[in-house]
Amino acid sequence: MTEQIDKALAREYEAGFVSDVESETFLPGLDEDVIRRISGMKNEPEWMLEWRLSAFREWLEMEEPDWAQVDYPKIDFQSISYYSAPKSMKDKPQSLDEVDPELLRTYEKLGIPLIEQQMLAGVAVDAVFDSVSVVTTFRDKLEEAGVIFCPISEAIQKYPDLVKKYLGSVVPKKDNYYAALNCAVFTDGSFVYIPKGTRCPMELSTYFRINEQNTGQFERTLIVADEGSHVSYLEGCTAPQRDENQLHAAVVELVALDDAEIKYSTVQNWYPGDEEGKGGIYNFVTKRGICHTNAKISWTQVETGSSVTWKYPSCILKGDNSVGEFYSVALTRGRQQADTGTKMIHLGKNTRSTIISKGISAGKSNNSYRGLVRMNPGAKGARNFTQCDSLLIGDKCGAHTFPYIESRNPSAIIEHEATTSKVSDEQMFLCRQRGLDPEKAVSMIVNGFCKEVFKELPMEFAVEAGKLLEISLEGSVG
Amino acid sequence: MSNTNSLLTIKDLYASVEDKQIIKGLNLEIKPGEVHAIMGPNGAGKSTLGYVLSGREGYSVDGGNVALAGQDLLEMETEDRARAGLFLAFQYPVEIPGVSNLEFLKASVDAQREARGEEAITSAEFLKEAKAACKQVNLPVSFLKRGVNEGFSGGEKKRNELMQMLLLKPTLCILDETDSGLDIDALQVVAEGVNSQRSADRSFIVVTHYQRLLDYIKPDFVHVLSDGKIVKSGDASLAHELEAQGYAWLQTAPAEDELEG
Numbered sequence A: 001m002t003e004q005i006d007k008a009l010a011r012e013y014e015a016g017f018v019s020d021v022e023s024e025t026f027l028p029g030l031d032e033d034v035i036r037r038i039s040g041m042k043n044e045p046e047w048m049l050e051w052r053l054s055a056f057r058e059w060l061e062m063e064e065p066d067w068a069q070v071d072y073p074k075i076d077f078q079s080i081s082y083y084s085a086p087k088s089m090k091d092k093p094q095s096l097d098e099v100d101p102e103l104l105r106t107y108e109k110l111g112i113p114l115i116e117q118q119m120l121a122g123v124a125v126d127a128v129f130d131s132v133s134v135v136t137t138f139r140d141k142l143e144e145a146g147v148i149f150c151p152i153s154e155a156i157q158k159y160p161d162l163v164k165k166y167l168g169s170v171v172p173k174k175d176n177y178y179a180a181l182n183c184a185v186f187t188d189g190s191f192v193y194i195p196k197g198t199r200c201p202m203e204l205s206t207y208f209r210i211n212e213q214n215t216g217q218f219e220r221t222l223i224v225a226d227e228g229s230h231v232s233y234l235e236g237c238t239a240p241q242r243d244e245n246q247l248h249a250a251v252v253e254l255v256a257l258d259d260a261e262i263k264y265s266t267v268q269n270w271y272p273g274d275e276e277g278k279g280g281i282y283n284f285v286t287k288r289g290i291c292h293t294n295a296k297i298s299w300t301q302v303e304t305g306s307s308v309t310w311k312y313p314s315c316i317l318k319g320d321n322s323v324g325e326f327y328s329v330a331l332t333r334g335r336q337q338a339d340t341g342t343k344m345i346h347l348g349k350n351t352r353s354t355i356i357s358k359g360i361s362a363g364k365s366n367n368s369y370r371g372l373v374r375m376n377p378g379a380k381g382a383r384n385f386t387q388c389d390s391l392l393i394g395d396k397c398g399a400h401t402f403p404y405i406e407s408r409n410p411s412a413i414i415e416h417e418a419t420t421s422k423v424s425d426e427q428m429f430l431c432r433q434r435g436l437d438p439e440k441a442v443s444m445i446v447n448g449f450c451k452e453v454f455k456e457l458p459m460e461f462a463v464e465a466g467k468l469l470e471i472s473l474e475g476s477v478g
Numbered sequence B: 001m002s003n004t005n006s007l008l009t010i011k012d013l014y015a016s017v018e019d020k021q022i023i024k025g026l027n028l029e030i031k032p033g034e035v036h037a038i039m040g041p042n043g044a045g046k047s048t049l050g051y052v053l054s055g056r057e058g059y060s061v062d063g064g065n066v067a068l069a070g071q072d073l074l075e076m077e078t079e080d081r082a083r084a085g086l087f088l089a090f091q092y093p094v095e096i097p098g099v100s101n102l103e104f105l106k107a108s109v110d111a112q113r114e115a116r117g118e119e120a121i122t123s124a125e126f127l128k129e130a131k132a133a134c135k136q137v138n139l140p141v142s143f144l145k146r147g148v149n150e151g152f153s154g155g156e157k158k159r160n161e162l163m164q165m166l167l168l169k170p171t172l173c174i175l176d177e178t179d180s181g182l183d184i185d186a187l188q189v190v191a192e193g194v195n196s197q198r199s200a201d202r203s204f205i206v207v208t209h210y211q212r213l214l215d216y217i218k219p220d221f222v223h224v225l226s227d228g229k230i231v232k233s234g235d236a237s238l239a240h241e242l243e244a245q246g247y248a249w250l251q252t253a254p255a256e257d258e259l260e261g
């Protein structure tokens, strides 16, 4: 059986094409001057530059963390270029017609709904191509509702008060090594503000794509849901195939004020590297949200890409009765390594959190779940439920679970369940005896394993995620 | 023994698992429309025969040959055997958590139809059929939504196997102790399920320990499988003899006792 599964897994990366777009790229290297130039390119106000520089100085003092269950050669931060913008974007396009057709074709290949009719389906897209936000669609309809959805570089110019108030408020500049680096050099990303009592009229969506060789991509996303508001945000990622590893160190901050709700869904399909682990994305991401009273933040992620993933979407449950959720599917194959999980920090009374993590390992990959649940002294009556399931395909892969539990309030309840299972010979035989080929059998069993997480994704995304898993497992190149 | 007009022909079959010889020179011929019951002591190799015929990995054929409707069965992949019309109802059905029965059955039917070059069945049409099949095996329709065998009781699992058979419409059905662990009503359900599917172009191998099932099903032939081969064949009355006398009297019987097809 193992042989068949191996065959099924040996597929090529579907999104592995390189766009032929002329771009403007900084020479590799990082110092204060580079940061000044990034800030200058973006016409940033002085306070923003100062913010970046102070983060950079902090970063210089920090050490690259090595506690994760991942193994990769040391990154030479001086060999990376910190800015790349498609040249034609210098004068920003005012409408789709003005967008470089080659760019649009790239998006088309990725299946991003930039076309008018597709937008009518209700998806507003902020597409980040390397570092500059290319075009933000459907902004008008959102503006009507008072929703702000724009590139963060634009928000810095147009809504400095909001940005100043919330940027770095959830993930402090010196939170961790990669976050500090991101603060210093981030080039673009999305900004969302949902006004009080507003239900965002559509799903918001950003697609990230790394195109330029040797460019690190450092997006910065900030979502603020004002009191009683509601928003669902989708993030999709792909990157072209390269020999050299590319670095991706994003920061996402979510602020859910009283009674607000943010649902953040990610389907991540960065290039995972070849069978031997060559190439592929290093994905070091800091994602964190803060919940005020009665607020709710829900992270859902489907991770199938990257050669190395280091990612822990977290919730700080500050307000009483606030709710944090984390639903995750992480698939690793080939020589992929993933160390992912979440942190639920319970500060307020009666705060609740749910963690459902599904790790699937195939090939020679390593998949680790690392989760922290902390009940602070004030977290009276708080509850956490964690379920952590691992599925092994074949016998050369690994699954690891590292739960950290800290309870400083005796009234808090923490439940943890963990299972490890294999795609069994019996299951494979049953499927094949009913006429399914082995590839379909594996993908069906894996999809079933992930069901609890998939049902948390928005409809279209759930279908997409299922397909992505199937592609990841099947070798059916489109 | 002649091959003409035979659905399944097993000739001098030897098979082993983990280097242990289990099937030791087995012969059997089944014509379209026939129902053959196989009985025999625990560990005789009845389930093994089903696995070998359906191509389960880990079971190796050491000799002999098997033809299904004239095709060399042993050369075919597991899924191709299924698509060619071979169906095995498992003695111990396995769970596939999170995959709904309906999803699983639709995918199976789709795969088989596609392989045979038949048109795909619409979801609505399929749902109608599936509901009817549920009804026939006396399972609530809600079982279509549940994960395959997930948390099913022993009897429910067996009925679920039968439901799959009803939907897949195979030409050779191997039922491995589908009657074990069933209550009396369910036994009737299984028997009726089989009887309703009996037709001139569908054959059955019914593995059972109980003559009671055979009272309902009325097999054309009854075989006794012992130590990897068929040691005695007869008509339905053989089941009664076995019920009365057990298998002991057969252990010393000449092994060459073959079926006169």
Ligand SMILES: Nc1ncnc2c1ncn2[C@@H]1O[C@H](COP(=O)(O)OP(=O)(O)OP(=O)(O)O)[C@@H](O)[C@H]1O
Binding pocket: B017, B018, B020, B022, B040, B041, B042, B043, B044, B045, B046, B047, B048, B049, B091
């Ligand atoms: N994987 C295996 N490794 C070793 N021996 C095996 C294996 N699978 C089956 N056997 C042996 O093969 C023999 C036949 O098993 P089989 O399941 O076919 O018997 P059976 O006739 O179906 O019995 P029952 O009536 O109890 O269902 C048994 O002795 C069993 O222990």
Ligand SMILES: [Mg+2]
Binding pocket: B046, B047, B048, B091, B176
């Ligand atoms: Mg058996």
